[in-house]
Amino acid sequence: MPDETQTVTREMTPAAGGGAVAIEDRGAIRVLVIDNPPVNALAGRVRAGLQAALRTALADPAVDGLVIAAAGRIFVAGADITEFGKPPLPPALPDLLDEIEVAAKPVVAAIGGAALGGGLELALACHVRLVCPKAQLGLPEVKLGLLPGAGGTQRLPRLLDPAVTFGMIASGKPVDAARACALGLAEPAEGDLVGAAVARAEALACVGGPLPSAGERQADPTRREAFETAADKAIAADRDAFNLPAIADCVRAAFGDDLAAGLAVERAAFLDLMNDPRSAALRHLFFAEREAGKVPGVGRDTAARPITHVAVIGAGTMGGGIAMALVQAGLKVTLIESGADSLARGTARIHDLWANSIRRGSLSEEQAEARRALITGSIDLSDAAGADLVIEAVFEEMSVKTELFDRLDAIVPPDAIVATNTSYLDIDRIASAISHPERVIGLHFFSPANVMRLLEIVRGAATAPEAIATALALARRIGKLPVVVGNCPGFVGNRILGPRGVAAERLLLAGVAREAIDTAVTDFGFRMGPLAMGDLAGLDIGYRNRRAYGGFAPIADMMVEAGRLGQKTGAGYFAYPDGTRQGVADDAGAAMIAGKAAELGLAPHSLETPDILARLFYPMINEAARILDEGIAAGVSDIDLVWVNGYGWPAWRGGPMHWADREGLSKIADKLGQFAEESGDERLRPSALLARLAAVGGRFADLPRKS
């Protein structure tokens, strides 16, 4: 036990755990202050520091009680996730919390900010919890594919309504201080939080007798049925939430009267999940999101321009959605169209969507009114003059975009940021149509733009760091996940989508049934197969692109030329009789596909699901490796974020690059070589980076991020 914990001073003393826990004595109450920036995660040295300080205080007759507080704006963000999957460092968190719970002197948690995961579990092991008004309490482990593994599934349902607490654990959503107090999870503290906690510890010490404990009684048996109903509903509602059954089992164990037995059930389930590759994938994405904020050339000190007023040009599918996303966050929007009819159509669509939300109960009439008031429609481009940011979402035609930028040049001030929502076009060519190209940036929203979380921020050759910093700040303000990418046709997401489309066409030509292709992909975990997705978006979009820029999709071309444009015309790859949205593999379509294969001299093959997936996904991995090699993505995990958040790659598979590492890069490279031989498509040959990694048994995960 480190000597420093013996120190009793009126000053804050850096103490055990290499300074991660400081000690201050206030009268007979010892205050332990966790100080482990940035988020006070319960790393090994924090646990060791707390344990040493606790034991010292319990053995010290001059100490009557303890307060556990934390430095900084966050109480404790939970266990240290970077330690997961590594050899465990003593003491284990559950053991430390057991020691706190059975301490003979009162221990009060003083929660000044977020107490999440292990942070809330630490507080639950304390005898009393005091919260200041901005505290947030929650168990978000579910989002990492885990469950609370330090007593959360046992102490919380034993303390509060088990049905309510199951909801908290299953959703991972925190409650605020007011709700925590209303539930009986914590007591409110106004003003000096630590002072109030010290007073509470003194009072408990003074009263004497048994100390309150969250785990002292079993979960309320009268709420068992409500819990079971809530658990069944949650499990049925989310097929991806693989950890919910284990969470329900743990909470079920809280109905037993033996806390230790319940804790053992929880521990075993936690360790199982910790070793589950699906949890590893979700943890990878947690860190990927934080990595994506580290953008080469853009530092913390790069000034972001304040944005209050945005001009959105084009009120079609994307412009309307973008306008909605902006006003949802309280920004003022001028929505500009080329004509009164298209403006009226666009505005009506927005109002209809809000009306639907009101009907569903997810939006109040007052909120809708406030949003409506923030949008001003116009058919006069000069109304963009007052905006700090312009986002164009007009037709995907280079000439339309450059003409618009040329006109904007005379309208917007030279420091206004001008963004394009183009899906594929060259940002630098668009930027060349306006003066000060350093303020031009791509803001590639995904459809529906008011819902989808991903925002690809495209940096052109001239784009200034300030423009990127502004886009990042805006993205966060409107609740998007920004990923900064470089300029190339299709950027990261759509460029990787391209090879999958080609592969799907080749599979069709090889005689693989349409439903076999889509089912392989939906069974893998996507919500939609590539053919159904093409039909939903409209096959004519790709067709027009291929006419302009080339590309391989003989079946889609044939379908479009036969008037089968997708769902909107009742048929595309699949048929959609009577307006159904579920595609049917119709005979007419099958005959057309077989006819095209015969015309190209291709004999039908039969392929098993793993082969179908390899042919669809390996070419995507190859293209992604090229993207990395070209520096279009700054880091491997950025690609995973784009595909998980923009294209439905199942999160529990971690994204294409994470998945590829698990598949094995040499296997992927070998197969790609074989596909290239068979098809004569040289693009399928393993890219330089993939070949290099495959040759040395390397992994994408080991590649450094560009800085």
Ligand code: 3HC
């Ligand atoms: N462990 C390790 N590092 C963590 C961490 C954790 N629990 N939480 C955050 N960090 C790191 C981030 O990776 C980031 O590092 P970087 O600066 O090197 O990129 C840094 O802390 C700051 O994080 P954010 O950028 O996310 O900071 P914000 O202020 O935006 O958000 C937060 C703060 C709300 C606490 C957010 O970080 C968060 O949600 N953290 C995770 C909370 C969580 O999931 N807790 C459960 C952990 S599992 C657990 O407790 C198991 C237990 O039951 C046994």
Ligand code: NAI
């Ligand atoms: P859309 O056809 O639904 O809407 C375009 C709108 O722009 C139309 O309402 C049109 O009247 C208007 N418009 C055209 N020229 C204009 C001008 N000079 N001034 C003002 N308004 C003008 O098209 P959509 O789907 O919204 O696409 C817009 C842009 O967003 C394109 O660049 C597209 O590639 C991109 N995009 C589309 C996605 C999608 O899923 N639809 C996804 C991501 C990006």
